[in-house]
Amino acid sequence: MLRSEVRKTSINLNEVYTSIQGEGLLLGTPSLFIRVQGCNLRCPWCDQPSALSFRDSPVRLDDLLELVETYPHKHVVITGGEPFTEEALPELVKELIKRGKSLQIETNGTLWQEALEGTAHKVHITCSPKAVANWEVHPKIREYARELKFVVDESLSLEVLFSFKDFLQKGCVVLQPEGNKGHFLERALNLQNQLLSLGYQVRVIPQVHKLLGLK
Numbered sequence: 001m002l003r004s005e006v007r008k009t010s011i012n013l014n015e016v017y018t019s020i021q022g023e024g025l026l027l028g029t030p031s032l033f034i035r036v037q038g039c040n041l042r043c044p045w046c047d048q049p050s051a052l053s054f055r056d057s058p059v060r061l062d063d064l065l066e067l068v069e070t071y072p073h074k075h076v077v078i079t080g081g082e083p084f085t086e087e088a089l090p091e092l093v094k095e096l097i098k099r100g101k102s103l104q105i106e107t108n109g110t111l112w113q114e115a116l117e118g119t120a121h122k123v124h125i126t127c128s129p130k131a132v133a134n135w136e137v138h139p140k141i142r143e144y145a146r147e148l149k150f151v152v153d154e155s156l157s158l159e160v161l162f163s164f165k166d167f168l169q170k171g172c173v174v175l176q177p178e179g180n181k182g183h184f185l186e187r188a189l190n191l192q193n194q195l196l197s198l199g200y201q202v203r204v205i206p207q208v209h210k211l212l213g214l215k
Ligand code: SF4
Pocket: 039, 040, 041, 042, 043, 045, 046, 047, 048, 052, 080, 081, 082, 108, 130
């Protein structure tokens, strides 16, 4: 058996919880969130600092799948941390698809796992390129992502957005003001207007779950 075919039986899990999807194109969808532990980046405004470092005590994948079955939610969001740091990600995706779940992965876009090649097209991949990674996105994520979500702070520019022209043309770019702050909302609306005058329509969407006081 190839090393890549060995079934990963444990996962670095941070938490499992339910809420609405409060960000991006699938806004409002009732969702079961699986947050994995560990990230390869360190964004200055990261709102999940407890999910950044790896833990010593991973949970059994079978136990996680059993827990997922206890929820009625059809939509499952795998988030982090950075899901692509998780070796069991392909196995988790395969098992959730087998159970009829609609799947979304939220990623910073810098990493990829070959074992996802056969299933990635079935997943709504939301890629959020990061300034700390020089906006780098792995070619495979670029191929499969259905949505690009940019956190708008002082580092996001028109030039950066234009380096993702293929996504601008497809109309699947979201601008999310960092921390729902007023001056970043203003900046997002400004970028939206500039893009509009050039013929591109992008959405400005805040973190709605936070506005509603939800997790
Ligand atoms: S990529 Fe996401 S989880 Fe990682 S540091 Fe940045 S915001 Fe936090």
